[in-house]
Amino acid sequence: MVKLSQEVKLKLERLQLFKHISILIDTCRGKGSSPNGYEVLFEVRESRPVTGGINTLIGNNDASLLFGIKFPNIYGRGERLQADYTHGTKQVRGYNVSFTKPINANPDVLFGCGLYQYNGEYPWSGYKELDRGILFDLTFPSFIGTHSLKWEGVWRDLRALSRTTSFAVREQAGHSIKSSLKHIYVRDGRDDPILPSTGTLLRVTQEYAGIGGSVEFAKQDVELQYNQSLLWDTVLQFSGAFGIMRSLNTKNDIKINDRFFLGGPLTLRGFNLKGVGPHSDGNALGADAYWLCAAHIYTPLPFRPGKGGLGDLFRTHFFVNAGNLGNISLNNNLRENFWRMAETFRWAYGGGIVLRMGSIARMELNYVIPVQLQRGDSVNPGLQFGIGLSFL
Amino acid sequence: MSSLVAEAVQAELGAYEPWPDNACLYQPYQVEQITFPDYANCLSVKTFLHMCGLEFHTEVRTNAEEMSPSGKVPFIHVGAFLVSELDPIIAFVNTRGFQLSRDLDEGMKSEMRAYMALIENVMVNAELYLAWIDEAVSEEITKPRYGYIHPWPLNRLLPWQKQSNVRARLNSVGWAKKTMDEVCDEVKTCCQALAERLDSKQYFFGDKPTELDALVFGHLYTILTTRLPVSRFAEIVQQFSNLTAFCTRVEENFYKKYGRDF
Numbered sequence: 001m002v003k004l005s006q007e008v009k010l011k012l013e014r015l016q017l018f019k020h021i022s023i024l025i026d027t028c029r030g031k032g033s034s035p036n037g038y039e040v041l042f043e044v045r046e047s048r049p050v051t052g053g054i055n056t057l058i059g060n061n062d063a064s065l066l067f068g069i070k071f072p073n074i075y076g077r078g079e080r081l082q083a084d085y086t087h088g089t090k091q092v093r094g095y096n097v098s099f100t101k102p103i104n105a106n107p108d109v110l111f112g113c114g115l116y117q118y119n120g121e122y123p124w125s126g127y128k129e130l131d132r133g134i135l136f137d138l139t140f141p142s143f144i145g146t147h148s149l150k151w152e153g154v155w156r157d158l159r160a161l162s163r164t165t166s167f168a169v170r171e172q173a174g175h176s177i178k179s180s181l182k183h184i185y186v187r188d189g190r191d192d193p194i195l196p197s198t199g200t201l202l203r204v205t206q207e208y209a210g211i212g213g214s215v216e217f218a219k220q221d222v223e224l225q226y227n228q229s230l231l232w233d234t235v236l237q238f239s240g241a242f243g244i245m246r247s248l249n250t251k252n253d254i255k256i257n258d259r260f261f262l263g264g265p266l267t268l269r270g271f272n273l274k275g276v277g278p279h280s281d282g283n284a285l286g287a288d289a290y291w292l293c294a295a296h297i298y299t300p301l302p303f304r305p306g307k308g309g310l311g312d313l314f315r316t317h318f319f320v321n322a323g324n325l326g327n328i329s330l331n332n333n334l335r336e337n338f339w340r341m342a343e344t345f346r347w348a349y350g351g352g353i354v355l356r357m358g359s360i361a362r363m364e365l366n367y368v369i370p371v372q373l374q375r376g377d378s379v380n381p382g383l384q385f386g387i388g389l390s391f392l
Numbered sequence: 393m394s395s396l397v398a399e400a401v402q403a404e405l406g407a408y409e410p411w412p413d414n415a416c417l418y419q420p421y422q423v424e425q426i427t428f429p430d431y432a433n434c435l436s437v438k439t440f441l442h443m444c445g446l447e448f449h450t451e452v453r454t455n456a457e458e459m460s461p462s463g464k465v466p467f468i469h470v471g472a473f474l475v476s477e478l479d480p481i482i483a484f485v486n487t488r489g490f491q492l493s494r495d496l497d498e499g500m501k502s503e504m505r506a507y508m509a510l511i512e513n514v515m516v517n518a519e520l521y522l523a524w525i526d527e528a529v530s531e532e533i534t535k536p537r538y539g540y541i542h543p544w545p546l547n548r549l550l551p552w553q554k555q556s557n558v559r560a561r562l563n564s565v566g567w568a569k570k571t572m573d574e575v576c577d578e579v580k581t582c583c584q585a586l587a588e589r590l591d592s593k594q595y596f597f598g599d600k601p602t603e604l605d606a607l608v609f610g611h612l613y614t615i616l617t618t619r620l621p622v623s624r625f626a627e628i629v630q631q632f633s634n635l636t637a638f639c640t641r642v643e644e645n646f647y648k649k650y651g652r653d654f
Contacts, residue, residue: 155546163461167469174455175550177543214543 014107064088094118126165145187166281180209219245240293259286265386270348270370275378277325292323322347436610
């Protein structure tokens, strides 16, 4: 019974409805109570019905203010409504309204829907884009991992960023509607999402666009990570990722805003952000296939300053990473394409310091030596600094 | 500001290069997509380039409007330069040493500028009014064409968005609230002025074409040949026989003679 009440407490905690939950177990004393009955009392303190916040965000070339408001339990069954509005120095950056509801009060099965508008600039490719979208998703666990099914309909207005934008990018300006169904499967057995010491991660994403709308493609993306602890808190990490996509309409090529990009201080180190692969006048064009793999050795800081405190947020690491980004030609057979992607790869090695920022982001300062590159790549040898949510 | 300087520098740099063989004019699809005010603008630019004797080829793109640096069609791609709309194109072509109005004296040049401004202020607004404000034309012709290439719901949203932009533009110059009769009066006055200037000459300033001829041809020819539920503009232009003769003349001299398409 104690175990059961503990489970209930855990479940309530995961629904994030209460600030504080305590359990009181006593024998039953009331009238008509059975002689060996127990009374279980949950004492809870509810979190506030409305919370809000104002944050400042600093981006690549401007700052913005984010206003957010959150109703953690709007209808009393764990439904959460969240609204954000971001105002940049130059223009309204976007807004986002999302609603999630646990199904049958199960914190693992979630239904969500949202509405958003986002004004993004992509200077590495020389374009900007205004997205207006609507989405529905359903997240549920299975015995092999967590699944998430998502439908998204988004109206995208792509424009050249400046007069110097490459014509190859400018040609793709215009409106498009993407209506896509996405399946994300995650199996995460690691002990920490940012600096794990053991466990594996597998993330598989499939996207099918073309249920109505003007964009038709199928996209497949796989990410794998394996961690092994060694002696003296040293961790060996292998990670790999690959993605491939193809247009389902022979008349239309895949547009730049759907393609894969590669390179950057947290992915393929030693190259500038999206600096690998086809470029035109300095604008990254992206491609429809990529692969990337990396091996890291993480160790605590030398002589372990600040052990048990601040020092645990840092690691030193040595790494080797290799990858390639290219287009799959339908004229060649699978084997030729495969060999072309394998032959023209890029690789770099180096070492540096990793800082963990909360449980979602990380910061790296590395010294990198790119060894093999291809013509047109934008390389960053020497010191490289990166901060971000996604890394490999 | 910096972009203005960059533009000036670009135009300056462009002056020393010859006209390349691969000059390209971008416009929307003519049969299914283009709206007739845009068609008039494209025709003016093409006629101007033909009058200069410059070679180019026309590329049709469904997203020509979004590709254009100013958001308006047509635009030309010459070497590394992108120039959109007639006036900047005239200025750009001038830097390459082609100037139709070279032989005119200063007085004539400013007169030509005045007539060009008249077209911009009357004909262009009148065309926008007919295409987007007039109920019958906008619902039956303009909006379906403008949204033609897009899937639902963009084929509704984008024409509606464009219509409100055009309405705002016309409102700022006091045209949105005009009635059809008032607009027709404006067109008639404009044609009257043009017909008097043209008189019985070959072109507006003698026997050589100028920028004004290209602009007038683009607009009048479009009005005369586009079939719309409301044909009042065409009827007005047809009252001026020298203007219709002028259109036939330009068509003959710069298109039919060379077997060119529009």
